[in-house]
Amino acid sequence: MRRVLERPAAAGTAAATTPARSPRRRAAVAAMAGSGLSNQTGAAVGALAFPVLGPLGVVAVRQYVAALVLLIVARPRLRAFAWPQWWPVLLLGGVFGTMNLTLYSAVARIGLGLAVTLEFLGPLTIALAASRRRLDAGCAVLAAVGVVVLMRPRPSADYAGMALGLVAACCWASYILLNRVVGRRIPGAQGAAAASAVSALAFLPAGVAVALAHPPTAGAVLCAVAAGLLSSAVPYLTDLLTLRHVPAQTFGLFMSVNPVLAAVVGWVILGQGLGGAEWAGIGAVVVANAVSIATTRH
Template sequence: MGKRSMIGLEGVAGPVALTILAMISIQTGASIAKQLFPIVGASGATAMRLAFAAVILVLATRPWRGGLGWADWKRALPYGLVLGAMNLTFYNALKTLPIGIAVALEFTGPLAVALFASRRALDFAWIALAAAGLVVLLPITGAGGHVDPWGAMFALAAGLFWALYIVFGQKAGKDGAVRTVTLGTVIAAVLVAPVGIASAGAAMLTPAAIPLALGVAILSTALPYVLEMLAMTRLPAKTFGTLMSLEPAIGALSGLLLLGETLGLLQWGAIGAIVAASLGAALGAARPVAPADPA
């Protein structure tokens, strides 16, 4: 039985489904991670998440099988550095911002990837619709409440790293997606560990924090990054980037259901526009499109 008949990864439906499942997993994990902040802080939660995820992925995938050399680490290094920076800045944004708003700000990164990779007028129409939804969703006019400037800065920085994550992930994942995720997560954990230890110290050993961190590691790193890697190496950069506009909606729903973070009707309408843009981009991917040059 071939790859196409098993899971459809060579078509559009498979990668799109993997991407959506990954986003749901990440945002559920983010809601759980916010419950860790009172114990270990944002940086400590990031370090614990990546450390646990690295151990899980190493044990599950055993990346040394088939040989593991410097070329493999070199290929995964940019991806891992960006992965660590993206997680650290996003969790620091979540300290003062609702998940839906933080993800909406962070989405400027994938939106930029989609914009720069687009070639057809219809692609720009979907991007414009998503951008219009973001303008309404973000309370920059005061209608949606105050946005903490430090939180916004961290979220925008996370967006920059998210854009680089897409670019480096597509390039590094072509020669072994699961191995790249494993090695990249190990690199990210090593990068963030000193920051987390300096910030949280012995609090990271608190018994109540460990099961929460383990759950976050699985939901927000180990599972979704493998799914995203499998998806992004099979979708054009513009399609993957625009499809990620579902993330603010999923984040807002996760914050509402798990943390009680509410949004106004206007903001939910904006989320609807973003979802429509994502669906339009996914449907557009059903037509043959040349993959974008990661460079």
């Protein structure tokens, strides 16, 4: 008798909440698309400052901006941290800075689309390594084929830039694993904010050295600050809100589109055109990730 009475109530509740959830879901989807576009646009705008500040100077400013925003939002209680909390924060800060520096250095050499695609191998490897499914093994092979296409020998190949992209991928994978440790030991976003502050402090001498060696122009500084806001502050805050309204699986699928967004933004803003083979390689990495996520049961 209880089950019979509960069914109409559940149906009524679903009917009442579905219209409210639908606009929120649509807004969340739009926010995810905007977050990815903001991230890649920020990287492209930052690249415009490379002739003046170089990748090191742009990354230094980006770290300052990210730290400022996260410290304001999270307000970490740094004095309350014990050593078991500090050591993963210190490692996370080092990995965070190295990831951005190697990525931006790769962008300067091989372009935004290829650099982001190679960096994306980091989270893709983490996702596939934990699986024992044959389908995921096939996705790994497909991604490997894409990488081979992107890194194939040719006269114009910049292997140093590709190597930097792969180092960024390793850093992103380490960033994910360290974030899990930090998230378990420090509540909320306090760990991420502390790590960003550590990274900003580490880049302070480099930023001063770059400014003394190459006096920055107002335009270059504005581009670097915009990179920090668009690639760090906006995606972080947007993703924080988005994950409250969409499943993690849906979020992951949208993340997989970032290499394509990077290639398009690099073409539009930086004039970095890609050939058919490069697009095929990027597509293989994106499809491998999308298929793996879409077929995973949560």
